Amino acid sequence: MxxxxxxxxxxxxxxxxxxxxxxxxxxxxxRELRGWVRHRAKLVGLRSNLKCQVHAVxxxxxxxxxxxxxxxxxxxxxxxxxxLVVESRSRVDSLLQMITALDFEIDTFARLLGxxxxxxxxxxxxxxxxxxxxxxxxxxxxxxxDITRFTRPQQLASWAGLTPKHHESDTTxxxxxxxxxxxxxxxxxxxxxxxRVSGHTRRILAG
Numbered sequence: 514m515x516x517x518x519x520x521x522x523x524x525x526x527x528x529x530x531x532x533x534x535x536x537x538x539x540x541x542x543x544r545e546l547r548g549w550v551r552h553r554a555k556l557v558g559l560r561s562n563l564k565c566q567v568h569a570v571x572x573x574x575x576x577x578x579x580x581x582x583x584x585x586x587x588x589x590x591x592x593x594x595x596x597l598v599v600e601s602r603s604r605v606d607s608l609l610q611m612i613t614a615l616d617f618e619i620d621t622f623a624r625l626l627g628x629x630x631x632x633x634x635x636x637x638x639x640x641x642x643x644x645x646x647x648x649x650x651x652x653x654x655x656x657x658x659d660i661t662r663f664t665r666p667q668q669l670a671s672w673a674g675l676t677p678k679h680h681e682s683d684t685t686x687x688x689x690x691x692x693x694x695x696x697x698x699x700x701x702x703x704x705x706x707x708x709r710v711s712g713h714t715r716r717i718l719a720g
Contacts, residue, residue, distance in 0.1 A: 539658050546629065546655035553622040554652075554698060560615040567592075567608050574601050584612070626651040635660060644706035652702040673699040 539547065564584060571578060574597055580587045592605065627647055630636040639650045663669040670676050674694040693700065 537658065537662055543655065543658045546626070546651075549622055549626055549629075550652055550655040550698065553619055553626070556615055556619050556622070560612055560619065563608050563612050563615070567605055567612075570597075570601050570604050570608070571595070574598070623648060623651075626655075630654060642706065644709040645702075646709075649702045649706055652698050656696045656699045656702075672696075673703070675700060675703065 568578065568583065571583075576591075576595055576597075578588070578591065580591070582588055583591070592609070597605065630651055633654060636650050636654050639645055639653055640647065645653070657669070657673075660669075663672065667676070672695045674696075
């Protein structure tokens with residue numbers, strides 16, 4: 514009962530601030546884009562897992578990895594010339610073959626998305642934001658859909674779960690961590706975009 518009252522209070526606060534999320538059924542074209550974006554994201558996740566396994570095999574064999582990117586040109590040379598026991602070498606080779614296959618599939622879906630969104634004005638416009646490239650732009654466009662359904666930036670931020678939790682009593686306002694409701698991919702893309710912007714540019718934008 515106490516939780517019901519708290520939930521009701523939270524909903525009332527969201528409604529009062531114009532941040533109450535509304536249901537929206539995406540049209541077929543948007544659902545197709547979302548399918549491609551989400552499939553590619555899952556492939557990237559699988560590839561990351563395989564790369565972690567390669568690192569684990571090398572660590573178990575006592576191999577030091579001095580470069581930041583084991584799968585770049587320098588890392589590939591290290592993987593080729595490093596002598597490993599048969600069991601470790603077979604695992605590394607197997608993992609590298611699967612990573613190569615995933616690279617192809619990930620690039621394929623990136624091209625599909627780029628081709629489909631090439632003439633989309635929102636796709637072009639959002640790339641003017643520092644840190645947002647073609648792939649992050651595809652995530653934003655596919656997951657958000659019709660941007661005009663949000664009348665204010667605060668509504669979009671609330672829908673994406675990027676606004677802090679809000680609890681208010683007589684004279685006190687408590688703000689907690691972000692709600693993390695809505696699209697996980699939009700939150701991930703927003704964080705990725707921020708991390709790609711240099712500290713100097715961040716200070717200019719904040720100023």
